[in-house]
Amino acid sequence: MDARQKQLCIGEGFHNIDYRILKSIVDCIYEAVCVIDENGIVIVWNKGAEKLYNIAYKDIIGENIEDIFPDAIVNNVRKTGVSVENKYHSPRENSYILANSMPLYIEKVFKGAVSTDRDFAELIKLYFELENANSKLIFLENEVKKISGVFGNIIGKSPNIVKKIDMARQIAPTHASVMITGESGTGKEVFARGIHELSGRKGLFVPVNCSAIPSELFESEFFGYCAGAFTGANKKGKMGIFELADEGTIFLDEIGDMPLHMQAKLLRVLQEREIVRLGGEKNIKLDLRVLAATNKCLQEMVRESKFREDLYYRLNVVEINLPSLRERKEDIPIFIDYFIKEFSTRNSKKIIGTQRDVLNILNEYKWPGNIRELMNVIEHIIVTNKNGMIQKNSIPEYILSQAKKSESFKEYPLDLTKAIKKLETENIKKALKISKNNKSKAAKLLNIPRGTLYHKIDEYKIKCPK
Structure with a gap:
């Protein structure tokens, strides 16, 4: 069809409309707009359609839509007179759209059909961008909760953990030293941080892992030192951990690994509430609260003379013994859901579902590493996931092996x-x-x-x- 015939065709469809104005209007529309007349001839094809289908205006105007798109939804609407809304469609190979189409009437006379199409891949991209933005917002809210504390990030509804939270809330505003005990990975530092946040103390929360500090550096790390105190010392001196925690809280994690000679010095600090830097002479007054934690039995260590009895009683004014994860099994699904959301957001992974047998296996596993182990396993599952569905083969092999042994035992x-x-x-x-x-x-x-x-x-x- 030549240009004159095409223009005549357009004029017959819209004889009361200046086609140049119409084209300028539809070209401003972001979606792909296509209009066909009662015979299936394309009479409107905007820039959005050119971009989406990579077909120029001059190559399709005046042509029958069936010759180019045999399965076009707009043509089916022309034939049936039935509108279509948000229909997923592939009009040709490697082309995926979301189509909306309806019959077109002018002065109650049927004139054809109109469609507006969107690139489905682009819609999915926008959806994921929105999801990611929402997930980032949730993640930031959780980070704010961690900073503001008040036990906001302690997960669980089991009576075992609720009782411990209530106790922590009760003793938080006091000045009492607290010993937090429990297996590794049960969340001792989380509790300590929550106690500090509710204490109303103006200073910092300073966590210290006693097992990570070499014995020969204990004094310089805890007490600090003056300029020239020893070879290699900072020329300006250094503030120690105790000073850093002044007016705040010092959290001594793995207190059972503290050397005996440092235990004696710690006891003196707790009694005198003052320190002297290495190489210095000035007494520095302190106002700090001490929270300690261990996964060892300190009473047994006291009996074996591996931990000072007087220090034990000084630190253990109030003891909070945190339950293991196997003692609060009803909280495992809550942790799983929480960690899936956290790690899928952090790693930009879209998780669409979890198979039931996965949850059964994770619920039945004993979790010797407690919450920390569960967190690491869920992170492993998320970062290695390929299709968005968490399946049985996503679980680490050592857990699957344990599940098989347990299942085999149950059979008899x-x-x-x-x-x-x-x-x-x-x-x-x-x-x-x-x-x-x-x-x-x-x-x-x-x-x-x-x-x-x-x-x-x-x-x-x-x-x-x-």
């Missing part, structure tokens, strides 16, 4: 007679299968006389496997 009844019968039946079936029903070979595999094998096959009513 407590009744020993029944358990032996079940075990013998399974082993006989296995031996018969390996020996291809050769009972002499099967008896040798089972290390029993052939007559005994025949007897057990009859007794247990075992059918030879095919």
Whole structure:
């Protein structure tokens, strides 16, 4: 069709409209706009359509839509008169759109159909950008909660943990020293931070891992030093951990690993509330609260003379013993959901679902590493995920192996007679299968006389496997 014929075609469809004005208007619309007349001839094709379908205006105006897009939704609407809203469609190979189309009437006379299409891939991209922005907002809110404390980031609803939170809230405003005990990974520092935030103290919360400081550096790290106190010392001197925590809280994690000679010095600080820097002479007054934590039995260490008894009682004015994760199993699903959201946001991973058997395995696992182990496992699952669905094969092998052992153990009844019968039946079936029903070979595999094998096959009513 030549240019004159095309213009005549357009004029017949919209004889009361200046086509140049119409084209300028539709070109301003971001979506791909296509209008066909009652015969399926393309009479409007805007710049959005050119961009989406990579077909120039001059190459499609006046052409029949079926010749270019045999399955076009707009053409189907022309034929049926039924509108379509937000329909996912692939009008041609490697083209995916979200289409809206409706019949077109002018002065109650049917004139064709109109469609507005959006690139589906672009919509998905916008959706994920919105999701990421929302996830980042949630993540920032959680970070603010961590800073503001007040136990806002302690997860769990089990009576075991709720009771400990209530105790921590009660003692937080006091000046009492607190000993937080429990297995590794149970959240001792989280509790200590919460106590500090509720204490109303103006200073910093200063966490210290006592097991990470070399014995020979303990004094300089805790007390600080003056200029020239020892070879290699900072020329300006250095403030120690105790001074840093002045008017605040010092949290001594892994207190059971503190050397005995430092235990004596710590006791003196707690009694006198003052220190002297290494190489200095000036007494520095302190106003600090001490919170300590350990996963060891300090009472046993006291009996073995590995921990000072007087320091133990000075630190252990109030003890908060945190339950292990296996003692608060009802909280495991809450942790799983929380960590999935956190790590999928942090790693820009879209998780669309979790298989039920995954949750069953994670719920039944004993979690010797407690919350820290669970957190690491969920992070592993998220960062290695490929398709957005968390499946059984996403779980680390060592947990799957443990689950298989537990499942195998559960299969056998407590009744020993029944358990032996079940075990013998399974082993006989296995031996018969390996020996291809050769009972002499099967008896040798089972290390029993052939007559005994025949007897057990009859007794247990075992059918030879095919």
